Amino acid sequence: MTVGEFLALLEPLAPARLTEGWDNVGLTAGRRGREVTRVLVALDLRAAVLDEARTQGADLVLVHHPPIFPALSAVSAARTAGALVLRAAADRVAVVAAHTNLDSAAGGLNDLMAQALGMHDAVPILPAAADPALGLGRIGSIDPVPLSHLARRAVETFCPRRANLGMAGDSGRRVSRIAVCTGSGGSLVAQARAAGAEAYVTGDLTYHDADAAEGMALVNVPHGAVEQHLMRAWTPRLAAALEASGVPVGFTSVDTDPWREAC
Numbered sequence: 503m504t505v506g507e508f509l510a511l512l513e514p515l516a517p518a519r520l521t522e523g524w525d526n527v528g529l530t531a532g533r534r535g536r537e538v539t540r541v542l543v544a545l546d547l548r549a550a551v552l553d554e555a556r557t558q559g560a561d562l563v564l565v566h567h568p569p570i571f572p573a574l575s576a577v578s579a580a581r582t583a584g585a586l587v588l589r590a591a592a593d594r595v596a597v598v599a600a601h602t603n604l605d606s607a608a609g610g611l612n613d614l615m616a617q618a619l620g621m622h623d624a625v626p627i628l629p630a631a632a633d634p635a636l637g638l639g640r641i642g643s644i645d646p647v648p649l650s651h652l653a654r655r656a657v658e659t660f661c662p663r664r665a666n667l668g669m670a671g672d673s674g675r676r677v678s679r680i681a682v683c684t685g686s687g688g689s690l691v692a693q694a695r696a697a698g699a700e701a702y703v704t705g706d707l708t709y710h711d712a713d714a715a716e717g718m719a720l721v722n723v724p725h726g727a728v729e730q731h732l733m734r735a736w737t738p739r740l741a742a743a744l745e746a747s748g749v750p751v752g753f754t755s756v757d758t759d760p761w762r763e764a765c
């Protein structure tokens with residue numbers, strides 16, 4: 503299988519037409535005609551991930567977060583991202599990013615997040631122009647639970663070893679219509695509230711997002727922990743798509759999340 507053939511097999515799982523205009527997905531480094539014998543999946547491109555790729559003999563790394571984002575004025579060792587791309591090229595490891603296209607896709611990260619929290623009848627918070635049935639975030643119904651139980655479910659599902667989860671709202675309030683967005687979902691607070699969400703579970707929320715929520719409860723989950731969990735859960739779908747090619751797919755053992763507990 504070549505890099506180009508890998509991209510063709512990835513396309514149905516993370517369609518390019520669903521990519522947000524500000525995003526940078528697809529082949530970041532490498533040649534489309536180069537042979538691929540093993541694929542390693544990771545949340546981020548890190549030196550330790552490239553070390554693992556070398557050890558395992560992986561010649562393609564698929565990441566969720568684009569290493570060149572939003573842009574680089576130069577690819578040099580002066581910046582970490584440039585140095586990693588240069589190293590990948592020197593190691594003959596192709597780097598492919600699937601970001602908002604994978605978030606929005608059917609069976610992608612937002613669908614997996616919604617399923618993990620027991621959501622049914624899920625629809626996008628922000629429908630994609632290319633396909634209104636898909637898009638960023640998900641909103642739908644769950645069996646009614648107190649807000650504190652929803653927050654505990656999120657912790658136990660996505661980040662059982664993390665304590666830095668915030669909750670804004672009445673902990674005893676029962677909620678049954680919720681919204682979720684993998685990664686940083688603060689920009690969709692207004693849309694989630696307008697769609698009737700009683701609670702919104704996402705990452706990287708700020709102090710002022712609680713005011714903007716206008717009474718909608720918020721559950722702030724760690725960005726990296728959630729997406730690490732979801733990328734690991736999604737990887738078997740990629741493995742199944744590549745099965746006929748005989749190319750094995752594995753998920754990295756490296757925790758690429760830069761954030762740790764302070765104490």
